[in-house]
Amino acid sequence: MNLDGTHDAMLDDVAVYALGAMAPDDARRVREHIATCAECRAEYDALRPAAGALAYSAEACETGENGPHVSALLKPRIMREVRKTVAPDRRNVARPAIVWPAYLVAAACIAIALISTISNIAVNGQLKTAQAELDASKLAVTESARTLDADRTTIADLTSADAKRYPVPNGTVVARGGKIYLAMHDMPSPPKGKVYQAWTLPKGSKTMAPSVTFVPDPHGVAVLALPQDARATAVVAISVEPDGGSKAPTTKPVAVAALN
Amino acid sequence: MALVRARNADAFEALYDGYHRLVYGVALRILGDVPAAEDITQGVFLKLWSSPDLYRSGNFPAWLARVTRNRALDVLRSKAFRSESELPDTVPENDSLEDVAFAHLDAAKVRGALALLPHEQRDPIEQGFFGGVTHEEIARRSGIPLGTIKTRIRSGLRKLRDALDGAVTV
Numbered sequence: 001m002n003l004d005g006t007h008d009a010m011l012d013d014v015a016v017y018a019l020g021a022m023a024p025d026d027a028r029r030v031r032e033h034i035a036t037c038a039e040c041r042a043e044y045d046a047l048r049p050a051a052g053a054l055a056y057s058a059e060a061c062e063t064g065e066n067g068p069h070v071s072a073l074l075k076p077r078i079m080r081e082v083r084k085t086v087a088p089d090r091r092n093v094a095r096p097a098i099v100w101p102a103y104l105v106a107a108a109c110i111a112i113a114l115i116s117t118i119s120n121i122a123v124n125g126q127l128k129t130a131q132a133e134l135d136a137s138k139l140a141v142t143e144s145a146r147t148l149d150a151d152r153t154t155i156a157d158l159t160s161a162d163a164k165r166y167p168v169p170n171g172t173v174v175a176r177g178g179k180i181y182l183a184m185h186d187m188p189s190p191p192k193g194k195v196y197q198a199w200t201l202p203k204g205s206k207t208m209a210p211s212v213t214f215v216p217d218p219h220g221v222a223v224l225a226l227p228q229d230a231r232a233t234a235v236v237a238i239s240v241e242p243d244g245g246s247k248a249p250t251t252k253p254v255a256v257a258a259l260n
Numbered sequence: 261m262a263l264v265r266a267r268n269a270d271a272f273e274a275l276y277d278g279y280h281r282l283v284y285g286v287a288l289r290i291l292g293d294v295p296a297a298e299d300i301t302q303g304v305f306l307k308l309w310s311s312p313d314l315y316r317s318g319n320f321p322a323w324l325a326r327v328t329r330n331r332a333l334d335v336l337r338s339k340a341f342r343s344e345s346e347l348p349d350t351v352p353e354n355d356s357l358e359d360v361a362f363a364h365l366d367a368a369k370v371r372g373a374l375a376l377l378p379h380e381q382r383d384p385i386e387q388g389f390f391g392g393v394t395h396e397e398i399a400r401r402s403g404i405p406l407g408t409i410k411t412r413i414r415s416g417l418r419k420l421r422d423a424l425d426g427a428v429t430v
Binding site for chain 1: 261262263266267269270271272274276277278279280281282285286288289294298301302303304306309310319320321322324326328365366367369370371373374384385386387388389390393394396407410411413414416417418420421423427
């Protein structure tokens with residue numbers, strides 16, 4: 001297919017198609033041609049990212065000082081509609097990626113400890129034992145509170161407007177302040193005996209440094225914080241490594257994000 | 261998106277916080293009307309909430325921007341007294357042609373790259389992307405030959421790509 005008679009003109013048509021400025025009939029013909037012509041496909045692949053990037057030039061800002069801004073009333077309007085559709089028992093409940101199992105465990109611990117304590121007092125009058133169990137429960141609660149605080153911090157960082165987000169296959173690397181998070185989804189389970197391992201490249205270094213290992217949950221979700229400082233990190237990568245982790249990557253990374 | 265698919269309203273709110281400026285900005289630029297742009301933004305996000313599987317894979321913001329542009333063009337189409345052939349085609353939202361997009365972009369970076377283009381290239385590119393008109397309409401309005409418009413669009417997009425000069429991601 002050739003709209004204007006020469007293949008060079010066809011490449012011009014591919015550019016117009018990549019921009020999305022072509023009438024439907026012409027667009028269909030170009031689309032069909034690209035599917036069979038390697039040269040035009042290559043041109044499309046070269047130009048499509050630039051055309052797609054144009055959208056960013058229209059991005060609104062928070063305050064309106066540098067261009068249009070979004071009404072603060074819009075978000076409540078949308079979220080009201082969204083929350084209407086969430087079942088009551090799912091509202092404000094921890095979700096798969098960011099759960100507080102220790103919190104729930106602690107609640108159970110308290111209940112069990114109290115029952116156990118009352119029983120001991122009534123039956124044996126062993127107040128010291130009861131006190132010890134209560135102390136243990138308090139420690140569990142304290143630990144749970146710490147976990148809960150950490151998870152709340154994670155949520156706040158992940159959802160913060162000033163967080164920098166770096167899309168990678170199956171997820172996003174998020175940097176806020178000095179913190180680095182991986183928010184991954186739809187990750188395939190690693191092969192038996194293998195885990196995913198995060199890597200960081202310190203600024204000024206040429207050697208990847210090992211970070212944490214992890215395995216996504218059965219839904220392919222993993223949300224975790226890396227201990228490295230985002231401000232001193234140039235690159236974050238993920239690779240599949242033997243269980244226990246490696247000192248240096250042994251496989252090609254499945255995700256790489258250059259922080260800026 | 262996995263959390264959104266699991267009906268997690270908090271995750272959806274985070275998604276909104278991250279991308280509402282992009283969606284609203286594209287809609288407003290195309291439609292030039294605040295209430296209409298807000299309606300598009302609400303429609304795009306509520307559609308994402310009700311049908312999260314519409315997004316399959318690839319660069320999420322690039323997909324979201326494409327969906328928004330298509331919705332805005334649909335609005336133009338419904339309001340305009342123009343024939344179908346005078347309005348640009350909507351780019352398929354899950355095209356068999358695998359989409360690629362720059363990995364790390366922000367508004368300032370793209371605006372800076374656009375500013376580097378000569379007006380004769382920048383103008384048809386912006387009209388073609390945001391103006392809701394075909395390249396033929398651009399040529400007709402400007403009185404510039406159609407072939408020249410196409411060549412300028414191609415040259416401009418190549419320069420824009422070089423100026424952005426980022427890693428691409430699928």
